[in-house]
Amino acid sequence: MRSAPLGIFDSGVGGLTVVRAVQELLPAEDILYLGDTARLPYGSKSPETIRQFADQDVGFLVKRGVKAIVVACNTATAHALPSLQEKYDLPILGVIEPGIEAVLANPAAERIGIIATRGTIDSHAYQHALALRRTGLMIYGQATPLLVPLIEENWMDHPATRQVLATYLNPLVEKGIDTLMLACTHYPLLIPILRDLLPAEVRMVDSATTCAEHLSRELARLDLLHDVGGVGKLELHLTDLSDAFEALARQFLKQSTGRIHRAVLDA
Amino acid sequence: MRSAPLGIFDSGVGGLTVVRAVQELLPAEDILYLGDTARLPYGSKSPETIRQFADQDVGFLVKRGVKAIVVACNTATAHALPSLQEKYDLPILGVIEPGIEAVLANPAAERIGIIATRGTIDSHAYQHALALRRTGLMIYGQATPLLVPLIEENWMDHPATRQVLATYLNPLVEKGIDTLMLACTHYPLLIPILRDLLPAEVRMVDSATTCAEHLSRELARLDLLHDVGGVGKLELHLTDLSDAFEALARQFLKQSTGRIHRAVLDA
Numbered sequence: 123m124r125s126a127p128l129g130i131f132d133s134g135v136g137g138l139t140v141v142r143a144v145q146e147l148l149p150a151e152d153i154l155y156l157g158d159t160a161r162l163p164y165g166s167k168s169p170e171t172i173r174q175f176a177d178q179d180v181g182f183l184v185k186r187g188v189k190a191i192v193v194a195c196n197t198a199t200a201h202a203l204p205s206l207q208e209k210y211d212l213p214i215l216g217v218i219e220p221g222i223e224a225v226l227a228n229p230a231a232e233r234i235g236i237i238a239t240r241g242t243i244d245s246h247a248y249q250h251a252l253a254l255r256r257t258g259l260m261i262y263g264q265a266t267p268l269l270v271p272l273i274e275e276n277w278m279d280h281p282a283t284r285q286v287l288a289t290y291l292n293p294l295v296e297k298g299i300d301t302l303m304l305a306c307t308h309y310p311l312l313i314p315i316l317r318d319l320l321p322a323e324v325r326m327v328d329s330a331t332t333c334a335e336h337l338s339r340e341l342a343r344l345d346l347l348h349d350v351g352g353v354g355k356l357e358l359h360l361t362d363l364s365d366a367f368e369a370l371a372r373q374f375l376k377q378s379t380g381r382i383h384r385a386v387l388d389a
Numbered sequence: 390m391r392s393a394p395l396g397i398f399d400s401g402v403g404g405l406t407v408v409r410a411v412q413e414l415l416p417a418e419d420i421l422y423l424g425d426t427a428r429l430p431y432g433s434k435s436p437e438t439i440r441q442f443a444d445q446d447v448g449f450l451v452k453r454g455v456k457a458i459v460v461a462c463n464t465a466t467a468h469a470l471p472s473l474q475e476k477y478d479l480p481i482l483g484v485i486e487p488g489i490e491a492v493l494a495n496p497a498a499e500r501i502g503i504i505a506t507r508g509t510i511d512s513h514a515y516q517h518a519l520a521l522r523r524t525g526l527m528i529y530g531q532a533t534p535l536l537v538p539l540i541e542e543n544w545m546d547h548p549a550t551r552q553v554l555a556t557y558l559n560p561l562v563e564k565g566i567d568t569l570m571l572a573c574t575h576y577p578l579l580i581p582i583l584r585d586l587l588p589a590e591v592r593m594v595d596s597a598t599t600c601a602e603h604l605s606r607e608l609a610r611l612d613l614l615h616d617v618g619g620v621g622k623l624e625l626h627l628t629d630l631s632d633a634f635e636a637l638a639r640q641f642l643k644q645s646t647g648r649i650h651r652a653v654l655d656a
Contacts, residue, residue: 160438161428166541168631171427240633268549271538274433282535282552289549364435366507389656 124348127152127357128337129188131179133164135367136270136308137194138374140217141356143334144192148347152354156182156385157371160362163270165239165306169201172241176202178387180210182359185388189346192337193217196238196305196329200245213344217329220336221303222251224327231301231325233260235294238305240265248305262297266290266306273308274370278315287312287319295321304328311374359385391615394419394624395604396450396458400442401429402634403537403575404461405641407484408623410601411459415614419621423449423652424638427629430537432506432573436468439508443469445654447477449626452655456613459604460484463505463572463596467512480611484596487603488570489518491594498568498592500527502561505572507532515572529564533557533573540575541637545582554579554586562588571595578641626652 130141134157141155156179158164164172176198183191190213193199193206199216207214225231236248243265252261269290272283294302302324304310310328317326341347348354356379360367363384371379397408401424408422423446425431431439443465450458457480460466460473466483474481492498503515510532519528536557539550561569569591571577577595584593608614615621623646627634630651638646 160434166631166633167427167629171629267542268535268538268544271535275534277535280552280556282549282556285547285549285552289547362434362438364433366433 123189124346125350126187126189127154129154129156129183129186129191130194131156131158131183131191132195132307133158133198134162135159135371135374136306138371139307139310139330140192140194140333142375143330144337145356147334147338148341150348150350150352150354152348153356154183154186154188155356155358157358157360159360159367163239164195164197165241165270166267167241169245172198172201173205176206177209178389180206180214182385182387184210184212188212190215190341192333194307194333196307197241200242200247213340213346215333215337215340217307217333218247218251218305220332221305221327221329222248222255223336224332225252225301225303226255228301228325232258233297233299234262234301234303235297235299236261236263236303236305237266237269237290237309238263239270240267242305248303260297262294262299264290264294269312270306270308273311276373278311283315284319287315291319299324301325301327356380357383359383361385361387390456391613392617393454393456394421396421396423396453396455397461398423398425398446398450398458399462399574400424400431400465401426402627402638402641403573405638406574406577406597407459407461407600409642410597411604412623414601414605415608417615417617417619417621419615420623421450421453421455422623422625424625424627426627426634430506431462431464432508432537433534434508436512439465439468440472443473444476445656447473447481449652449654451477451479455479457482457608459600461574461600463574464508467509467514480607480613482600482604482607484574484600485514485518485572487599488572488594488596489515489522490603491599492519492568492570493522495568495592499525500564500566501529501568501570502564502566503528503530503570503572504533504536504557504576505530506537507534509572515570527564529561529566531557531561536579537573537575540578543640545578550582551586554582558586566591568592568594623647624650626650628652628654
């Protein structure tokens with residue numbers, strides 16, 4: 123069982139930032155990645171539809187014998203994680219819990235901004251989890267639906283991106299946030315420009331590295347670590363293939379993707 | 390047969406600009422509209438996936454007894470119209486042919502800019518059709534993938550939208566275009582800001598009104614017009630329902646949508 127691959131899925135290729143963080147921390151693990159590019163994005167769709175899509179995504183990975191699953195998508199974690207954990211009999215981890223832990227690792231954190239898709243913000247998953255863990259926090263959620271399209275256009279340095287970010291961030295900065303949670307797996311690509319736009323004292327927490335650390339602890343606890351040394355394989359499956367998706371996958375992964383397989387999900 | 394409804398579909402609610410134009414021109418017609426909001430957008434996805442989705446969309450409408458179908462989506466028209474017309478035994482019209490006719494209705498048109506999703510631009514459907522009809526045209530296609538997300542955010546007046554539009558339009562303006570084809574059913578909502586940004590002599594042609602006029606001629610030719618007077622019914626079906634989609638639908642339709650039904654498509 124320890125030598126079985128990890129399953130990681132996202133609505134598209136943004137979850138590859140999580141894959142990269144997992145590869146850095148747990149290089150021996152084989153990884154099976156599924157990106158539901160045919161139906162992306164999930165962030166603007168309804169909870170029921172996201173639950174149905176996430177269920178089909180998990181079904182695909184379970185059928186291929188993964189030992190554990192990471193939901194590398196904030197929107198899917200927000201809306202579907204509990205129902206997935208109830209239905210399937212293997213460890214399923216989301217990206218929200220690790221992000222929350224990382225935010226609260228700073229005992230001085232008091233004013234927390236959260237940027238995410240509208241689906242994640244409207245779910246209130248981060249807001250509830252933070253408020254339950256520490257009293258007296260001020261929490262400001264900001265839906266930032268244009269960031270994924272801008273990142274996918276590779277307009278990281280475009281003046282329009284700065285203008286969009288200023289519109290989204292100014293209300294948070296005015297509230298005096300000390301922490302900004304980047305609650306979408308696409309957003310690590312914006313860290314340089316965010317660093318530029320935010321006051322120096324604002325700490326950024328992203329979903330990718332925190333999720334990899336959480337996964338490592340959970341696999342150790344469950345005695346599921348593939349601790350044989352060597353370098354694991356990565357196999358990419360996408361529900362829609364195109365040159366644009368392949369180029370984007372390379373960009374998120376910062377390495378060659380190998381052959382990408384076309385995934386067909388069961389209804 | 391004349392009293393059967395028209396079927397109109399799009400990847401989302403953008404095609405409602407076509408519905409509105411059809412209602413103005415042919416008020417007596419009943420309309421069954423399908424928006425595939427669960428899987429939108431189509432514009433960034435591969436030709437095969439778009440053909441598969443469009444086939445399922447048409448299947449849904451045919452099952453409900455429509456007399457003719459309008460593909461109110463440029464990307465689906467570009468990639469799927471020929472295969473749909475081959476497979477189904479009822480009139481199926483796209484939005485590209487009417488747009489081309491409207492562009493060429495101006496005998497002086499020489500330098501044509503086309504703005505559209507990446508899928509539509511990369512299909513070269515407009516470029517080929519224009520070049521076949523009139524020799525000597527200069528045709529400039531510009532993929533404008535950020536416009537749909539900006540419109541869906543309702544940022545029609547935001548400075549970022551102007552900046553994005555300037556980036557997209559400046560190369561076309563520098564080429565001295567005399568006509569701009571708005572080759573996406575979302576784009577009519579941008580006409581006021583485009584009018585502001587473009588030189589006064591550039592003529593804009595949009596998919597919605599030209600498609601309604603083409604439909605009217607085709608229904609007359611096929612003796613399918615429902616010419617009884619009165620006001621037809623509009624029934625909206627979406628594959629994903631949410632408050633955001635409903636608000637957007639009202640905005641595109643510029644009227645109340647009535648009850649929106651959740652559509653389940655056959656695989």
